[in-house]
Amino acid sequence: MTDNGHLSGEFFINGDVACAEGAISAGCRFFAGYPITPATEIAERMSRRLPVVGGTYIQMEDEIASMNAILGASWAGVKSMTSTSGPGFSLMMENIGLGVMLETPCVVVDIQRAGPSTGLPTLVGQQDVMQARWGSHGSYEIIALSPDSPQHMFDLTVKAFNLSEKYRVPVLIMSDEVVGHMSEKVVIPEISAADLIYRKMPQIGSGPYHPYKADESLVPPMAIAGQGYRFHVTGLTHDESGYPAMTAAAQDRLITRLVDKIKTHADDIILYDEYMTDDAEIVVCAYGITSRIARYAVKLARQQGIKAGFLQLITLWPFAERRVRELASRVKTFIVPEINRGQIVYEVERCSCGKARSLSVPHSGGDVHKPETILAAIKECHA
Amino acid sequence: MKLWRTPFDHNHSAEPLAYVFIDRERCKGCGFCAEYCPCDVLKMGSELSSKGYQLAVVKDGDKCLACGFCELICPEFAVKLTINNKVHSEIKS
Amino acid sequence: MPDHEGNGHSIIAKYLRQDRLPHIWCPACGIGPALNCFLRAIDKSGLDPDKISVISGIGCSGRVAGYVKLDSFHTTHGRAIPFATGLKLANPELKAVVFSGDGDLAAIGGNHLIHAARRNVDMTVICINNFNYGMTGGQVGPTAPYDVRTSTTPYGNFESPFNLPLLLYASGATYIARWTVLHLHQLENTMTEALLKPGFSFVEVISPCPAVYGRMNKEPEGLDSLKSYEKRSIIKNGADPKDVGITQNGPIIVGKFIDVDRPTLHTNLAVVAERAKKQVKNS
Numbered sequence: 001m002t003d004n005g006h007l008s009g010e011f012f013i014n015g016d017v018a019c020a021e022g023a024i025s026a027g028c029r030f031f032a033g034y035p036i037t038p039a040t041e042i043a044e045r046m047s048r049r050l051p052v053v054g055g056t057y058i059q060m061e062d063e064i065a066s067m068n069a070i071l072g073a074s075w076a077g078v079k080s081m082t083s084t085s086g087p088g089f090s091l092m093m094e095n096i097g098l099g100v101m102l103e104t105p106c107v108v109v110d111i112q113r114a115g116p117s118t119g120l121p122t123l124v125g126q127q128d129v130m131q132a133r134w135g136s137h138g139s140y141e142i143i144a145l146s147p148d149s150p151q152h153m154f155d156l157t158v159k160a161f162n163l164s165e166k167y168r169v170p171v172l173i174m175s176d177e178v179v180g181h182m183s184e185k186v187v188i189p190e191i192s193a194a195d196l197i198y199r200k201m202p203q204i205g206s207g208p209y210h211p212y213k214a215d216e217s218l219v220p221p222m223a224i225a226g227q228g229y230r231f232h233v234t235g236l237t238h239d240e241s242g243y244p245a246m247t248a249a250a251q252d253r254l255i256t257r258l259v260d261k262i263k264t265h266a267d268d269i270i271l272y273d274e275y276m277t278d279d280a281e282i283v284v285c286a287y288g289i290t291s292r293i294a295r296y297a298v299k300l301a302r303q304q305g306i307k308a309g310f311l312q313l314i315t316l317w318p319f320a321e322r323r324v325r326e327l328a329s330r331v332k333t334f335i336v337p338e339i340n341r342g343q344i345v346y347e348v349e350r351c352s353c354g355k356a357r358s359l360s361v362p363h364s365g366g367d368v369h370k371p372e373t374i375l376a377a378i379k380e381c382h383a
Numbered sequence: 384m385k386l387w388r389t390p391f392d393h394n395h396s397a398e399p400l401a402y403v404f405i406d407r408e409r410c411k412g413c414g415f416c417a418e419y420c421p422c423d424v425l426k427m428g429s430e431l432s433s434k435g436y437q438l439a440v441v442k443d444g445d446k447c448l449a450c451g452f453c454e455l456i457c458p459e460f461a462v463k464l465t466i467n468n469k470v471h472s473e474i475k476s
Numbered sequence: 477m478p479d480h481e482g483n484g485h486s487i488i489a490k491y492l493r494q495d496r497l498p499h500i501w502c503p504a505c506g507i508g509p510a511l512n513c514f515l516r517a518i519d520k521s522g523l524d525p526d527k528i529s530v531i532s533g534i535g536c537s538g539r540v541a542g543y544v545k546l547d548s549f550h551t552t553h554g555r556a557i558p559f560a561t562g563l564k565l566a567n568p569e570l571k572a573v574v575f576s577g578d579g580d581l582a583a584i585g586g587n588h589l590i591h592a593a594r595r596n597v598d599m600t601v602i603c604i605n606n607f608n609y610g611m612t613g614g615q616v617g618p619t620a621p622y623d624v625r626t627s628t629t630p631y632g633n634f635e636s637p638f639n640l641p642l643l644l645y646a647s648g649a650t651y652i653a654r655w656t657v658l659h660l661h662q663l664e665n666t667m668t669e670a671l672l673k674p675g676f677s678f679v680e681v682i683s684p685c686p687a688v689y690g691r692m693n694k695e696p697e698g699l700d701s702l703k704s705y706e707k708r709s710i711i712k713n714g715a716d717p718k719d720v721g722i723t724q725n726g727p728i729i730v731g732k733f734i735d736v737d738r739p740t741l742h743t744n745l746a747v748v749a750e751r752a753k754k755q756v757k758n759s
Contacts, residue, residue, distance in 0.1 A: 029566075030562065030565065030566045032558075032561075032562060048752075051745075051748060051749040051751075051752035051753070052752050052753055052756045054749075056565045056566065056745065058561070058565060060558060060561075060591070061558075061587050061588060061591040062587065064555065064558070065555070065557075065558035065561070065587075065588055065591070066558075067558075068551065068552070068555040068558035068559040068561075068562065069558045069559065069561050069562030069565070070562055071551075071559055071562065072531070072549075072558070072559040072560060072561065072562025072563035072564075072566065073562035073563065073565065073566035074562075074566075075549065075563055076562070076563045076564075076566035076567035076570060077566070077567060078566035078567070080562065080566065094552055095552055095555060098551060098552050098555075102549075225529045225547040225563060225567065225570055226526060226527050226529070226547065226567060226569060226570050227526070228526040229547070230525075230526065230545055230546050230547055230548075231547060231548075232493075232541065232542055232547075232548045232549075232550070233548075233549055233550070234541070234542065234549075234550035235550060235551060235552055236550065243496065243542060244542065244550075408498075409497065409498060411503035411504070412503065413503050413504035413697075413698050413699070414504075414697070414698075414699050415504065415509075415698065415699065415702065418699055418702070419658070419702070436503065452660065452661075454512070455509060455512050455513065455516075455660040455661070455664070456509050456512075456657070456658075456660060457508065457509070457512070458501065458503070458504060458505050458506070458507070458508030458509055458698075459497075459498065459499075459503075459508060460488060460492065460494075460497065460508065460512065
């Protein structure tokens with residue numbers, strides 16, 4: 001362990017623990033959460049580690065409180081995180097919207113299980129990905145990442161903190177029960193300050209501070225409580241000064257910027273991985289745990305001489321729209337296996353603009369796809 | 384006014400302990416200040432503000448004891464009290 | 477109250493965003509006087525205003541955050557307390573003050589209220605209690621006495637209210653007081669004490685809402701409510717919280733009810749942080 005409490009080296013840990021360690025390495029020093037399967041191990045790890053590295057762990061009375069507590073902590077200048085699963089994620093929705101509106105950096109981890117309602121608490125699902133995008137009311141853009149392994153959990157948690165600090169937006173890690181609970185080798189690198197991003201602060205003495213006055217990056221500098229700026233922020237529609245502005249014009253100005261600050265930086269935010277797509281006629285598009293099975297199914301298809309390729313979505317939101325459009329212009333079919341009854345497939349279909357067919361390989365949850373199921377779908381399209 | 388003799392508190396009573404000022408733009412005529420002024424310095428007038436509220440007015444400013452209750456109870460932050468420092472320093476001395 | 481150097485309203489100028497006036501509250505609303513006391517209490521407390529954060533929820537009282545010249549956060553309905561908990565835990569140097577209404581704090585935010593008191597978070601909660609949801613037009617609130625009329629209890633309130641001091645006492649708050657907006661000097665002193673009290677302090681302010689609640693309960697003018705408070709209020713410092721419930725026409729017991737000491741969340745957190753560091757060092 002280093003002086004600042006980061007671990008480094010090789011570990012055999014599960015995805016939840018890797019996520020917690022990623023947060024500590026990223027500089028997260030505040031965690032508020034509520035017990036829920038299959039995310040509890042993140043909270044437990046944080047409760048053990050944070051006091052040692054000078055941070056604060058608190059178990060709140062529910063997920064609504066947890067979400068608000070991390071927003072409050074972020075405004076006190078501390079990188080903060082919460083973790084949950086479907087039912088808790090639903091409870092957090094309203095205040096994820098508050099995070100978007102106040103432009104508050106923070107990270108929310110959803111270890112997805114099968115729903116709706118209590119569903120299958122101990123078994124996998126990928127059913128919250130549309131909720132991640134649209135779950136809070138109103139028009140907004142958000143960032144959501146989808147890890148496929150414990151190592152990925154670590155890496156993407158660090159990435160999530162960097163993105164949230166850079167763009168002043170809650171970043172969602174849309175993991176799932178299998179990734180959360182599987183143990184694999186995780187290499188934790190030495191993380192230096194240069195690897196980490198911290199929110200832009202206002203320049204002291206540069207005139208009156210307007211909490212929501214942005215430059216061309218569209219991301220305003222963020223003061224924190226106690227620095228003497230005596231600023232006001234509100235969940236109401238506001239102008240650059242931070243005060244309520246109850247007009248359609250102010251609403252348009254604010255919402256356009258909130259949306260554009262993510263959209264115009266989509267290329268910086270979006271991550272995806274590809275396998276054998278160069279000459280592919282059929283592309284399997286998957287994310288999270290399903291991507292590991294899909295990749296294997298594509299390998300099997302290639303062995304059988306089928307020109308199949310694989311697109312792994314690492315960033316779910318903003319959606320990898322441009323890449324899917326490019327592929328759609330030259331592939332015949334997209335196959336989208338996901339552990340839900342069809343969510344991301346609609347995005348793929350939208351971006352294909354009718355140029356390529358989109359086929360859903362749904363799964364109700366509780367289990368992952370069998371490679372044969374995906375392979376059968378590839379073969380069916382090939383025939 | 385001609386006085387037969389100078390009252391012992393003449394210097395104090397000739398000038399009020401504080402000057403009450405009512406912001407006519409802020410006053411919304413709730414009547415709290417007039418009702419709870421312990422010395423009846425304030426009353427509700429008949430004049431209406433530009434927004435149509437019945438304005439509180441200073442009826443008898445000389446009586447003000449500078450308790451500050453009118454300032455505190457005004458829901459609109461419309462009442463301002465300026466302490467008459469001259470009288471206060473006289474009292475102190 | 478103004479001091480004898482005549483600085484009464486300069487205190488207001490110091491802490492009130494006068495450029496945001498006129499405020500949104502109706503004529504004769506009690507929030508203004510309560511806010512006035514709060515601004516003076518800040519000054520009296522001697523706390524560094526740069527280190528004070530005011531956090532509000534939603535509703536008329538929730539708009540207080542927008543009128544104070546301090547770091548201020550106008551959050552979502554009922555969630556001011558957990559937001560403030562996170563803020564305070566992340567930077568213990570800050571003083572967190574939650575200023576909100578009875579519906580926000582005791583109904584939608586009721587769970588957070590009792591848990592914050594249980595934890596004894598260093599925080600002052602000021603609750604404007606006007607027995608109803610004023611901003612949405614006077615629906616029944618969680619503190620509305622039995623049988624009162626509101627826009628959603630047109631035949632009389634058929635529920636029983638929370639007795640907030642008793643609720644907070646049972647939850648573990650270390651400072652609990654109640655005043656009406658007629659008891660302004662007491663309120664100002666209480667708020668000052670509450671601001672300086674380590675741990676969870678709770679100040680309930682009984683406040684008129686003539687535009688909606690009063691209109692439906694034979695107190696159509698703010699003055700009607702104040703006169704009713706004048707008649708019904710009984711000052712009883714140290715009263716047992718179980719005896720201070722409010723009924724439609726019964727007495728309103730006011731005063732400082734509870735002022736006790738117990739370790740705050742921050743002291744306890746510091747203890748376990750030390751223990752954690754020692755354990756890791758030894759392992």
